[in-house]
Amino acid sequence: MGEFKVHRIRFFDYMPSAIRAMAFSTRTERLALARADGALEIFNFSDNYFQEKVLPGHDGRAVEALCWVGPRLFSAGLNGEITEYDLENLRPRYTVDAYGGPIWTIGVNSQGTLLAVGCEDGTVKMFEVLKERIQFQRNLDRQRGRIISLSWHPSGTLIAAGMMDMIRIFDAETGRATHRLVVDRGAGASKSKEVVVWSIAFLSDYTIISSDSAGKVQIWDGLNGTLIRTHLITKWDVLALSVSQDESSLVAGTSEGTVVQFQFLSSTVDRLDKDWVRTRTFKNHSHDVRALAHTETAVVSGGMDTQLVVRPLLDKVEKNTRESAIRKVSFPHRSLVCCAKKAGVLLFQFPDHLELWRLGESDGYGKPGGSLPVKRGPEKLIQLKRKGEDHICCSALSPCGGWLAYSTVTSFRLYRLLNGSISICKVSKLPKDLRPAHQLCFSTDSSKLFASSSNSSVVVVALNEPECKYLGTLKAKYGCRQPVHLLSASENGKWLATANTDCEVHVYNLDKLKLHCTVPVYGSCPTAMAIHPTTSNLVVVHADQQIFEYSLVKKEYTEWSRRLQKQGLHSLWLERDTPITHVTFNPKNPAHIIVQDLFMFCIIDKSLPLPEAKNVLYNQMTLRSLPEPDRVLHSHGFKICKDFQHLLCVSLLEDHSLVVVERPLLDIVSQLPAPVRQKKFAT
């Protein structure tokens, strides 16, 4: 019998939502991503592409376009509203109705003073960007037909708008439409359908580049209103365009899933006759590419296959290094599964409901790697639908399985589970300090609930049957404004550790309800952390795959942690591209730390030597083939298991069995919407 009995779970039907729009801010190196269900995600491109913040979606907020104005984020959607987001409290700050019907596109001028939106009724509306709000300024000339896309000229004097069958150029000061560029319809059957100009870009030399539903990328002269060149790149629609900052490179995304790059090059040696030439084609998606962003060194694409792909351009980065590898983000960088260790119950978080499952049981004995017969299968106990139109932001289940809490942007709900988690009743009397939270955590003895709130503070509530009592608020030092995304309570109930997106880790003493210490700030954002039950060491893992162990009692890094930092982690460990999302410990062996990321879980044995650069990191298979006495010589402290793929959660129950929640990517791909039909030879 192997060391652990593993509950291998594949009934979490997590289905991500399609990517609809994205916007990259070069100043802050952040990418904002909007999904079809209205959720917004912020990725930090300078910190190993970590998904820093997630703003939950909303029914009916169909976001069509995103726009950064300095550090502020604006979105426009088909519900006719422009929304500004509060990225410190992870919620919309306010919404402004444009009164033009559904809004298809949004764009800001290069000075950052005016915001233009293209509406269904054919108007381009101008809004002034003020300090705390936006204010309607005026409408440009109303057109017959909807405005699907728009682009400002870098000088801020002209706007090019893509509509049905044509492109209009507006003078931004007078509001008059000056030129009308007629776009050809497609050939054959598509001659009867209007052509939609899905995306448009206005360059500083007055060239306009447009992409349309007939599969063409067209280059126009914006001053004279004439067509320079047409490139037919696909039989289906070209849905997205993005131009690099220096205007030398352009990428176009198609419905086939290809991203085509054009570069402004000259065909001969002299640099006088430069032209837009098609250079590379990337096929990284299986479904339509609906959003593109061209950063300085990479092309970021996303679409209906729900994956975010970052493709570094090999003429901007060094070949065969970590920077030149393609990055795919398919799953969220935070945990959606909560495991009640004492009760053997799992909580799955979906955007619109929560599911509570009891794990199955098995008695038998077997060989390592074999599967055991299931005596009683897993059962779905409760499916709890959310109330209201906001999607669920965070949820938690107490270790005893008796309390369930979830929070949306506007409301907070706590439930009591009885009779072995079968019946559920809502706790109605909640203290009013308990406002909607970004992260929730129950204490190990299920007596307290911790909810993170604004300004990196945490509200502590005592759980009692008829009414919950507010115990206090743990406040961080003055000036912390970023939201807390990680909460971890110690098993003895004495410590609570919090981490926020500003890379600050605070530890509070729960007996006195005061700040105990602050871990020295490390440049990368923490992705997972936990407090050891016996030694009270805080283990923090960061987005750049570094691991630190901090002793809370002595308020300094432990000796093992210093040794690890001195030797450095193995290069293969540092090259992994998915962050660690869960840290837990083994009650039977205090020297073990169990960490998990998307493709592997690893048991770090602190008593064994650290792997050196020349050692093989993934050596479990080779060790198994060696005879017993030789194993001790070759083994090192990082025992990695890659048997289970696309892990969403790995947890250790009280009966020493391992719970592994998998979500195979194939299950997600088979449920995606229809891709284009491509005829391949011999099929």
Place this chain on the structure above:
Amino acid sequence: MQGGGRVRSRSLSVTMRRSAMTLQNNMAKNQRGEAAPSSRMTGRERQMGGFSLLLESSDDEGPEEVTFEDSKADARRSMKRALDTARREKELLKEKRRKRQELFQEQKKRKLLSAEVLEEIDSTKQEQSHVKAEEEAEPEEVEGRKRNWKQNAARNLKGNYTVTTVKQSTLASSQLKAAEDFLHSRMYGPGSRRTTSNEMLSLENKMGKNKSAAVQFVKKNWACQKKAKAEKLKKTWIHMQQIPSS
């Protein structure tokens, strides 16, 4: 004398022509094998009126004298008859239409509620529409009128039950739906040449290095309700089996 003579000569030539025609007709009809053309003659007699005496007898007899007044009277009579028939038909049609309209009115009356109920509803509607109109200031008036009708979330009829609409769809949500439909029809509508994810995966499988079974080899979501029912039945059966044994 002269006029009559001329008439005579005219009628003679007419009869000559007519007798020639009838001769030809007879010959043709004999070829076709038809019956004696006596019935035809009677029809023509009716039309000709005054000339009937002439055709009853043989073809060799002299022409009959017909006065101008007679033929004028005949013409007038036939015109009057035609006008009469037209008027009669019009009246008949009018009668039919009137009867149909009455029938419809009767049916409609039967379908609508009684007058008192309508009055009651009307009074409550007036109150509610006033309140709603005050609360919301909508720029478009046409939609406002429509909205007043639809916004009656609760109508109290005689008794203790209320009638409510399930969800009030606003102008914004209908426009949102229309925009989403436009997007969906451009991307997935007719002419978009799409296939299913399953087919795409099957193609990848076929062209890949390791060929394996299709992803959706068995359609697992068939007869979900039947399966759930069978599962429940199985559980109750096992339970029943266990009760006597325990």
